[in-house]
Amino acid sequence: xxxxxxxxxxxxxxxxxxxxxxxxxxxxxxxxxxxxxxxxxxxxxxxxxxxxxxxxxxxxxxxxxxxxxxxxxxxxxxxxxxxxxxxxxxxxxxxxxxxxxxxxxxxxxxxxxx
Amino acid sequence: xxxxxxxxxxxxxxxxxxxxxxxxxxxxxxxxxxxxxxxxxxxxxxxxxxxxxxxxxxxxxxxxxxxxxxxxxxxxxxxxxxxxxxxxxxxxxxxxxxxxxxxxxxxxxxx
Numbered sequence: 001x002x003x004x005x006x007x008x009x010x011x012x013x014x015x016x017x018x019x020x021x022x023x024x025x026x027x028x029x030x031x032x033x034x035x036x037x038x039x040x041x042x043x044x045x046x047x048x049x050x051x052x053x054x055x056x057x058x059x060x061x062x063x064x065x066x067x068x069x070x071x072x073x074x075x076x077x078x079x080x081x082x083x084x085x086x087x088x089x090x091x092x093x094x095x096x097x098x099x100x101x102x103x104x105x106x107x108x109x110x111x112x113x114x
Numbered sequence: 115x116x117x118x119x120x121x122x123x124x125x126x127x128x129x130x131x132x133x134x135x136x137x138x139x140x141x142x143x144x145x146x147x148x149x150x151x152x153x154x155x156x157x158x159x160x161x162x163x164x165x166x167x168x169x170x171x172x173x174x175x176x177x178x179x180x181x182x183x184x185x186x187x188x189x190x191x192x193x194x195x196x197x198x199x200x201x202x203x204x205x206x207x208x209x210x211x212x213x214x215x216x217x218x219x220x221x222x223x224x225x
Contacts, residue, residue, distance in 0.1 A: 031211065033212075035215075040217065041217065042202065042215045042216055042217040042218055043202065043204075043215040044215075045213075045214075048211070050211065058212070090157055090158070094210075094211070101145075101146035101148065101163075101206035101210040101211075101213060102146075102148065102160060102163055103160070103204075103213055105157040106157060107156075107157050108156075108157050
């Protein structure tokens with residue numbers, strides 16, 4: 001699992017409440033990613049980070065914000081959760097094998113918005 | 115918008131046979147290609163990466179890349195019931211900073 005943990009692993013929340021998901025890595029990787037996975041849509045990139053305080057949007061960033069104040073932690077925040085944000089959220093890091101692009105995933109967070 | 119297409123399946127394969135999975139992509143400047151395996155309820159696991167045209171073999175897995183035709187395939191030889199999973203194709207751009215994933219192909223290996 002490339003030293004990646006996600007918390008919480010499961011969460012049920014109500015529409016309109018703020019939610020923060022945490023991704024923690026122990027191997028000093030520069031690049032970190034947040035994806036969501038939904039049936040019929042595969043994995044879709046929400047936001048990614050290429051360093052402390054350096055982040056950029058992915059293809060489905062509306063309704064989400066991120067922060068990275070230290071190398072090991074990448075936070076995903078749903079400012080006001082909606083039912084359409086019910087999904088499984090995966091964090092990933094980019095490997096450092098020297099070849100471009102390999103990503104390794106954390107265990108995931110299952111979020112249900114009621 | 116960059117697209118990666120896979121047949122959703124399920125691809126049903128007898129035990130011991132070869133499973134053949136295909137993936138096509140739209141971005142001609144794509145430089146890196148990956149296959150992930152995902153068991154139900156688990157996270158994706160990287161099983162193959164390929165960067166140059168041709169074949170790359172790793173154990174029972176062979177990845178094949180044809181950039182001119184914009185497709186990448188995965189062969190699983192001597193399929194086992196433990197190979198039953200969803201296989202995700204992922205394609206990376208020139209900088210290699212982001213991946214675009216296909217929707218995945220579900221494979222069922224029947225004893």
